[in-house]
Amino acid sequence: MAGIGIVGAGISGLTLALRLQQLGVETTLYCERDAESMRAARLPGTVARMGHTQARERELGCEHFRDPASLMNTAKLSIKGEPPLEFTASVAEPFHAVDFRLLLPAFMDDFADRGGEIVLSGTEPDAAQVDRWSRGHELMVVAAGRRSVGELFPRDPGRSPYGRPQRVLTAGLYRGLDLGSLFSYNISGGVGEIFRAPMVTREGVVSAVLVEGIPGGPLEPLATTPWKEVPATLLALMREHAPRLAERVDQGAFELLGPDDVLQGAITPTVRRPVAELPSGRIALAVGDAWIVNDPITGQGANLGSKCAWIAADAIAAGGPYDAAFARTTAERMWEAGAPVTDWTNAFLQPPPEHVVSLLMAATTRQDIADLVLSLFSDPPYAWGLLSSPDEVARIVDGGEERLYDRV
Incomplete structure (x- = not known):
């Protein structure tokens, strides 16, 4: 056997x-499918891999496509409002985004080159x-x-x-939106979220944009928009719901890479x-x-x-x-x-409770808390332990920087 x-x-x-x-x-x-078929497929999604995932890949000897322009050490969060709630944060281990039509075939080639058996x-x-x-x-x-x-x-x-999707999703790869290696996280309360990340693709590093629309809201129709109309529709939505991101768009160059570089749908x-x-x-x-x-x-x-x-x-x-x-x-x-x-x-996927809002508010005035919030994406057990505990959030918000690092 x-x-x-x-x-x-x-x-x-x-x-x-x-x-x-x-x-x-x-x-x-x-x-x-074989590796070549995977490379020629439709965009499967826009994925950022955190430091611990990249460390496993290094241990496997499977590091690929590490263009410095795709390594995200810095992120900006913006929550729509008058004025908006905003902060910029950094992480020690960068996030990394590669089109899976490149990365997964590379992993498959690694497995085969080392003698692995693949059955199509x-x-x-x-x-x-x-x-x-x-x-x-x-x-x-x-x-x-x-x-x-x-x-x-x-x-x-x-x-x-x-029992049903909580967001309607549109992911795409775009020219004409240059924020360098910055990750951009934009929230429009009651409407949804718009994310931007630099991603390594067949055309080099471009902007991957993921739109998460609350069903029935103004972002939802983007998921059924014909691909040629997606950029213009998205730009109009960004002006309303992610204005900081819209400011960085080159209107004359903003477009999808191609018809296979957009993914629309929903998941439960x-x-x-x-x-x-x-x-x-x-x-x-x-x-x-x-x-x-x-x-x-x-x-x-x-x-x-x-x-x-x-x-x-x-x-x-x-x-x-x-x-x-x-x-x-x-x-x-x-x-x-x-x-x-x-x-x-x-x-x-639900509106944030009061203690989480207080943590985000504190991040606008304390860099240590801003950096902590961004680091949560690399440490889900700690993230959930913190965000599910009003007392732990209060300990961090009410304490000084030395209290924040008691956990280290």
Whole structure:
């Protein structure tokens, strides 16, 4: 029997495959498309990877596309108002954004060049196909695939508070919006959010813009706007809801890179039950988007997928048997990482409570608090522990700088 089978070549599946390969575990990667097809596909999203995710990639020997112009040490947050609430903050470990049509094929090439086995399915697998593959493996790990995911891993209602999308999303890659390496986070209360990040693409570093519109609000129609009309529509919306960002637009040059460089739609935040017994008798374990799909409002999807893949790889490398008890124990370890991300992200989809507003207000006058707020995106357990605690926020807001760093 040939080791571990992994279904899906997203960041979770590829991180898992590369880590198992590094640890000497025989692994087969099953995916719909080869690397060249992935490079030619439609924009899959706009993703920033935090310092801890990049550190795992360094450990794997898989650092790619580190153009200095794409390394974000500084961010500006602006909340619309009269006057707006604004602050600029810095982090020690920069965020990094690369078009996944470049990064994931590079990871796939790394895996193949090191002797990894890749099986191309050509079509999206269903649960029956996963079961057939499982007969050659000790364990199947499912990291992607709408059909197989829906059939194998039912929604966990206790961990999925939303039954419908909380934001309508439009992500795109644009020329004519130059803020250097600054990350721009813009909030329009009751309307939604607009984010801008520098991203490495096939055309070099350009601006990735993600619009998160509250359903029924003025940002929602952008998600159904024809691609040629998206830039002009977006610019008009930015003037109203992200004026600081609109000021930096070169009107004569502002455009999408092309028709495949925009993604429009919506997701329902969902946590699924992560363990399934296949008809073959073997076990399937869900990781990444097959297990947890969070709204991108906190930028944690790829980072959590990478973290959980790492946890799963270390558990697998420690040895079997790879039965249901093994899968449940591994899922519990992954949930220790997944729970604070999920709770924090779900909370961010609602209006901020008074104590969080007080933290943001303090960040406008204290640089240490501003930097702390930005650092939360790299430390979800601490982020949720802080933001869910009015007392802890008050301790930081009411104390001096020395009190802020008591946790270090």
